[in-house]
Amino acid sequence: MIDTLVLTRRSLRHILRSPDTIVTTAITPVAMLLLFVYVFGGAIDLGGDADQSYVDYLLPGILLITVASGVAYTSYRLFLDLQGGIFERFQSMPITRSAPLWAHVLTSLVANLVALALVVLVALLMGFRSGAGPLAWLGVLGILVLFTLALTWLAVTAGLAAKSADGAGGFAYPLLFLPFLSSAFVPTDGMPGPVRWFAEHQPVTSIVDTLRHLYAEQPLGQDVWTALAWCVGLLVVAHLLAMRTYRRRMSAC
Template sequence: MEAVKKHFFSDMGVMLGRSMRHITRSMDTIITVTIMPIALMLLFVYVFGGAIQAGTDNYVNYLLPGVLLIAIASGISYTAFRLFTDVQRGIFERFHTMPISRSTLLWGHVLTSLLSNAISVVVIILVALVMGFRSSAGILSWLAVAGILALFTLALTWVAAIAGLSAKSVDGASALSYPIIFLPFISSAFVPTESMPSVVRAFAENQPVTSIVGAIRALLSDQPVGNDIWVALAWCIGILLVAYFFAMRVYKKRV
């Protein structure tokens, strides 16, 4: 046990190296992940945008946070897919018969997810800049935005881990992200919730995406974040803890 603990960081380094290769060699998945949100952004800004009353003169600024969340939600389906193939192809079995720290296997995938989603987020922000996105936020606000997005990615990654470890087929492993991708549409991400019928509005205002979008929007436009940021953090940390608990349970049952 001592020896296993001592090697945790060395094992982690090897797993991270593996992850980096997977990311750099599957740029096509990152492109796939970024194209859909960029297309949505173009559609909403240049097609629907004129008809949407968001109460802001720069609609790109308004919808960017929601688009980033959609990108992350679709990005994590690849995490589920990667985990699923690792389990399926037997490489996990090989690792499990070696005297290495078992938790590094899952953490390797989690780091991969964080890195690849960070790349997609940066690409989308660059496209948004071309489309007219402007922010008056300072460095601290940007760091806070990065922190919220990282926490959101981390929470969803553990949800994806449950799907990847327990799925019976590739389709099952990646299907999980569809409902999550849909959540931003029933939130304040694209239109203000005031225009929605009461039941939908109640859902929209009390689901995690609205508070996360609200917090990021406020940070980027240098407005006071109010309660949104605390509600957003509570949602992310809550989902993270619950998903982590169940992912670990599935993992232990599986191996």
């Protein structure tokens, strides 16, 4: 634990010396938020829910895009550390073998939470409002933390397996595209049959619907259990895959 905390402070110092990383992570989601609310929002039918503003409907999907954008930097920074040879030096030191990976994961969590806070702040300035209580917002935070950890461990695997810096960061592009095939931007009711089936059975839809219901103080139904199952399942699989890739990479050094 001490090894992980020391290495996490090292990674966080790199972030503090380059705060534009967090700002850049938030720029794309904020730009999408502005574009969809002010350009496309008036033409989007929310399925008869006239009381809900589009910024309230859109925010959960933008938050997930923020995380997908942010974890790309984790993969990139991990790749740079590997190329710089620092992992080989860690191998010769009396520290926990997984501590360097956990340091990158915790740094990603902190950086993404800051970026998420920036996006929520912009949404508030654009008119986002919620009457949800502290417990509901803790639920939102918990799901976002699980989702961030799951994607971060996927980013760790990508960083360990990448052959170039572009490849390390490029793995996130499919993750950025996935919310567009979900209920993040529009209800799934008007989608063609096969597209609708995919949208309703992929993880993003259940997660954004759960976040939406939490801060709108609506009944959660089955969505919350589906969202938790996706988040926890992805987290477990991604962690196991990352550790296996790490052991294979270090044994080859």
